[in-house]
Amino acid sequence: MEPVGIRLQGVxxxxxxxxxxxxxxNLEIEPGEFMVLVGPSGCxxxxxxxxxxxxEEVSGGRVYLGDEDVTTKLPQHRDVAMVFQSYALYPRMSxxxxxxxxxxxxxxxxxxxxxxxxxxxxILGLERLLDRRPGALSGGQRQRVAMGRAIVREPKVFLLDxxxxxxxxxxxxxxxxxxSLLHQRLGITTxxxxxxxxxxxxxxQRVAVLRDGxxxxxxxxxxLFRHPVNLFVAAFIGSPSxxxxxxxxxxxxxxxxxxxxxxxxxxxxxxxxxxxxVGIRPTGFTTATGDGMxxxxxxxxxxxxxxxxxxxxxxxxxxxxxxxxxxxxxxxKSAEDILLLPEDRARFTVRLPVDTPVTAGQPVTLAVSPxxxxxxxxxxxxxx
Amino acid sequence: xxxxxxxxxxxRIRSRWGPHVTTLRYLALFALVCxxxxxxYVLVVTALKDPSQVSPRQMWQLPDALSLDTFRTVxxxxxxxxxxxxxxxxxxxxxxxxxxxxxxxxxSKWRFPGADIVFPLILFGMFIPYQSILIPLxxxxxxxxxxxxxxxxxxxxxxxxxxTTLIFRSYFASISDELIDASxxxxxxxLRTFAYVAVPIALPAFAVSIIWQFTQAWNDFLFGIVVxxxxxxxxVTVALxxxxxxxxxxxxxxxxxxALASIPTLLVYIxxxxxxxxxxxxxxxxx
Numbered sequence: 001m002e003p004v005g006i007r008l009q010g011v012x013x014x015x016x017x018x019x020x021x022x023x024x025x026n027l028e029i030e031p032g033e034f035m036v037l038v039g040p041s042g043c044x045x046x047x048x049x050x051x052x053x054x055x056e057e058v059s060g061g062r063v064y065l066g067d068e069d070v071t072t073k074l075p076q077h078r079d080v081a082m083v084f085q086s087y088a089l090y091p092r093m094s095x096x097x098x099x100x101x102x103x104x105x106x107x108x109x110x111x112x113x114x115x116x117x118x119x120x121x122x123i124l125g126l127e128r129l130l131d132r133r134p135g136a137l138s139g140g141q142r143q144r145v146a147m148g149r150a151i152v153r154e155p156k157v158f159l160l161d162x163x164x165x166x167x168x169x170x171x172x173x174x175x176x177x178x179x180s181l182l183h184q185r186l187g188i189t190t191x192x193x194x195x196x197x198x199x200x201x202x203x204x205q206r207v208a209v210l211r212d213g214x215x216x217x218x219x220x221x222x223x224l225f226r227h228p229v230n231l232f233v234a235a236f237i238g239s240p241s242x243x244x245x246x247x248x249x250x251x252x253x254x255x256x257x258x259x260x261x262x263x264x265x266x267x268x269x270x271x272x273x274x275x276x277x278v279g280i281r282p283t284g285f286t287t288a289t290g291d292g293m294x295x296x297x298x299x300x301x302x303x304x305x306x307x308x309x310x311x312x313x314x315x316x317x318x319x320x321x322x323x324x325x326x327x328x329x330x331x332x333k334s335a336e337d338i339l340l341l342p343e344d345r346a347r348f349t350v351r352l353p354v355d356t357p358v359t360a361g362q363p364v365t366l367a368v369s370p371x372x373x374x375x376x377x378x379x380x381x382x383x384x
Numbered sequence: 385x386x387x388x389x390x391x392x393x394x395x396r397i398r399s400r401w402g403p404h405v406t407t408l409r410y411l412a413l414f415a416l417v418c419x420x421x422x423x424x425y426v427l428v429v430t431a432l433k434d435p436s437q438v439s440p441r442q443m444w445q446l447p448d449a450l451s452l453d454t455f456r457t458v459x460x461x462x463x464x465x466x467x468x469x470x471x472x473x474x475x476x477x478x479x480x481x482x483x484x485x486x487x488x489x490x491x492s493k494w495r496f497p498g499a500d501i502v503f504p505l506i507l508f509g510m511f512i513p514y515q516s517i518l519i520p521l522x523x524x525x526x527x528x529x530x531x532x533x534x535x536x537x538x539x540x541x542x543x544x545x546x547x548t549t550l551i552f553r554s555y556f557a558s559i560s561d562e563l564i565d566a567s568x569x570x571x572x573x574x575l576r577t578f579a580y581v582a583v584p585i586a587l588p589a590f591a592v593s594i595i596w597q598f599t600q601a602w603n604d605f606l607f608g609i610v611v612x613x614x615x616x617x618x619x620v621t622v623a624l625x626x627x628x629x630x631x632x633x634x635x636x637x638x639x640x641x642x643a644l645a646s647i648p649t650l651l652v653y654i655x656x657x658x659x660x661x662x663x664x665x666x667x668x669x670x671x
Contacts, residue, residue, distance in 0.1 A: 055565050075568040082569045088562035092584035101580070105571035149570070159569075 003032035004066035011061035023213040036204030044213035081150035089134040231381035235329035244321035245346040247278040277376040284372035293367040431640035465623025476540040477597035484548020509546040555589035
């Protein structure tokens, strides 16, 4: 079957009590594409997915599957399949009947139904479990049954709502790879919702970042990482998060703490004189080699060894960037960046090769590549 | 989910007085059980006595010889009523449970505008005293020519709806919405979602509802005597009342009849109680 695209046109969803869950979202998903919707909890990504499924009515805008306007169609008539966060397997049905339920509801012949269930069970390694009830399965098996139930239908569109969030960390990584393979194999247009930016970056051909119901940026993972459109996307994408510091651009260079770094060639900021937020990825640093790259001094207070890489943390003598955007992005990633430190100072995390000789308390000189700097407007958060 | 871990006995944290407290607790509970069983004791003992031994003075004594004669004499008087009650109570409890399930499903999982007004209105029916509607009810039923078992069953179905609706609404409210969403995305509409997804997981609620409804319908006396005109259609409670006689009270017969009349409700409770078991939702949601 030819894959179909999804087009959202000005989709708005307002819940009772006037909570604006999705605000005028325009999004075009190509046929066969793997699109990830990502954002902190409560950003409207699940609502958007449920709008595509037809489980939520829109308050405004249109939803198209292919060329067909399905805005007012019931979910049972949309030919989409969905995998739920809780899996939502039918507890009183065997795995076989769970997987065949969609076909049964669409009045597919029993022989054909069994053939397709067997085929999908084979792909997912569920052959031996077909007669069991969901209660007799492990978490990973249930997850695969939920996937299988969606695949068997051969739907126009696959919708996945945080399908891996209930699995343990190891299984999640395996299933992530499986999902990618499955998508390559089936080529069905897929929309995947997650709050985990690592999942988003690894799975998505394109990633749509949402915040408070507003679409922030839709792009490939690489572009999101390299060219975030605003402070929120920059802070949200990437782990550990981007380092931010208040700085000042003047005379063709940027200045924060006691560090002065020339602006990269052709920068739009050349010639301006203004306050900016400077962002540098933890990977944007190297240990200084004295080849003329701008440097900064740092005294790491924590050194984390991760086997093949090493993270150092240190304070920078400049005001911390604390806007709503950075806070929203940080909240999302558990309490990864809990601030146990002086409120008014920026804090940097830097990734270094594991063979770098650093110890906590010993000063180290780091080189910064001007190309790796990001500049944001302190007021609007937009990239400059 | 929490897995049960078997801790070896000698590793558990124990209070010094633990064993004594447990003994005392069970003694107290046993005493209460005895207290509550006294009427049942008198009922059974009297019913099994030889008629000559039955008198209020010997109420507490065990029978000298077990005799089923009383049951034999009393059964013919009860038989018709017994059959009438079965014919009326079984369909009444099943139908009102099914309707209650449908109501509960729609009110909690397939919400419609105004559901929040409709539900309290249905519940309101629970608080209307029977006596206050008795005369109009009787009038309506005789106008409709339903002063028979069908009419009685109908009354129990309708009067059961508030409580069965409440039972099923609470039960369905505890079930994840995602299950219903999944069924919709899989292509089932409201009726098929109800039939294929909601009803199979609602067996515990059916058990509660049927036990409750059957007991209500079976034990009801008031509607039975008011609604049903013909003696051949009287339910067992009316028949039981009639065994009590008019001048002399044959205790043993009344007791035997009461014992017989209470068997079906006990049976329903024992049979349906199996479905009270938990774990019907096992495996539906994550792990």
